[in-house]
Amino acid sequence: MSNPVTATNGAQFTGIAMVEDAGLQGMITLRGDLTSKALKTAVKAATGAKVPEQGKISVVESGAAAWMSPDELLLLVPYGEAVAKTAELAKALEGEHALAANVSDARSFFRIAGEGAREVLAKISPVDFSPEVFTPGSFRRSRTAQVAAAVWLQEDGSFRIVCFRSVGAYMFGLLSNAAHPRSAVGVY
Structure with missing residues (x-):
């Protein structure tokens, strides 16, 4: 490898x-309803950060969440955790109209x-x-x-x-x- x-x-x-x-930086594109309680909870679990306001980034020690558009966030996580965090987000958002994609590479x-x-x-x-x-x-x-x-x-x-x-x-x-x-x- x-x-x-x-x-x-x-x-x-x-x-x-x-x-x-x-x-190297773990990056996850997350699309969905940014006002959804399930999405907010999933973002907090994945990054430790809250969903930011428009035009802002919420940075914490364990990661970050950046506002990309009305239905899109860029999540920053450790590079080695991006694959697992993407899977965790997808599982947490089952039943929601959402998409999580690992775009790190x-x-x-x-x-x-x-x-x-x-x-x-x-x-x-x-x-x-x-x-x-x-x-x-x-x-x-x-x-x-x-x-x-x-x-x-x-x-x-x-x-x-x-x-x-x-x-x-x-x-x-x-x-x-x-x-x-x-x-x-x-x-x-």
Whole structure:
């Protein structure tokens, strides 16, 4: 059996911010009625987090739940537990109109940290990353250049980005270019 690796295999770049491959991350797409008591209970059991409000991510030590759309969440769990957690969710939601799918190996996961992190992201995404608007727990699905991605701000001030694995190397290059030391604009 082969060992799983990320699309960018631990890549890092340091410029006005540090861009790095955030490693393997368990990710589960969960579709269903986000107001359902059964779904809320299943999410809490799988991640330890509550179903978040629109445009937010609920992060706890054991996992996270991110609002993707009115009927979709992205659940973050330890990579090695994603298969079992997906099965647990499917069982817990039997009889509900819901779908749980393990998408861990179909995604790339990045961390952007440092003083220029907001600027790096603002250059490539049409999102207001100002500190007054994009606060810890804020979560957005958007485009980074022409790549579909989701981004959120952690309590420690670092950002996380998720995109499709097939464009992971491109995303790393895009983020690295935006973080180049000579590319500082000074907006944030």
